[in-house]
Amino acid sequence: YVSNIYGRQYHLPEDVDYLAANYLTQGSAADYIKWRLLAIEELCRQANMHILCTTHDDILFEVPLDNLGAFSPILDILQEGPFDCQMPVEVKMSTKSLAEMEEYAFAREEKEPGAR
Numbered sequence: 001y002v003s004n005i006y007g008r009q010y011h012l013p014e015d016v017d018y019l020a021a022n023y024l025t026q027g028s029a030a031d032y033i034k035w036r037l038l039a040i041e042e043l044c045r046q047a048n049m050h051i052l053c054t055t056h057d058d059i060l061f062e063v064p065l066d067n068l069g070a071f072s073p074i075l076d077i078l079q080e081g082p083f084d085c086q087m088p089v090e091v092k093m094s095t096k097s098l099a100e101m102e103e104y105a106f107a108r109e110e111k112e113p114g115a116r
Contacts (some may be wrong), residue, residue, distance in 0.1 A: 004028040006035075030055055032081070040074050049074070065095065 001011045002020040002028040012019055033054060044051060045071035050062040059078075063071055079089050092101040 004031060006031045033059070034077050035056065035082070039077050039080075043070075043077070044072055047071070047074075060098075 001009045002024050003009050005022055006028065008027060008031060010020075010023040010027055012023065017028065037051065037054070037059070043049075047062055047067050049067070049071070052060040052062055054060070061071070075089055087089075091104045093099040093104040094102065
């Protein structure tokens with residue numbers, strides 16, 4: 001078996017050892033996303049934001065335009081990585097359709113390493 005960074009064990013048949021690296025990487029990423037989604041659930045509810053879907057490492061939110069400022073703390077939580085590291089978060093948004101998504105940068109305060 002192989003264990004991801006959160007300790008989840010994946011039992012692999014002996015003849016597919018080449019899959020171990022993939023399970024380690026993708027399994028850790030999937031657990032990270034689940035862990036962060038649980039951490040933002042209440043904030044999203046309070047701000048009337050909805051998580052529409054998740055695919056691999058993408059999360060699609062529906063956010064009222066008049067409440068866009070409440071999204072910044074959610075980004076901070078999403079960036080908190082395991083073992084006191086920062087995970088990069090790319091934000092794209094559109095006020096029209098998914099086909100018209102563009103890069104978006106939130107004005108955010110810089111934090112000291114390890115600060116929460």
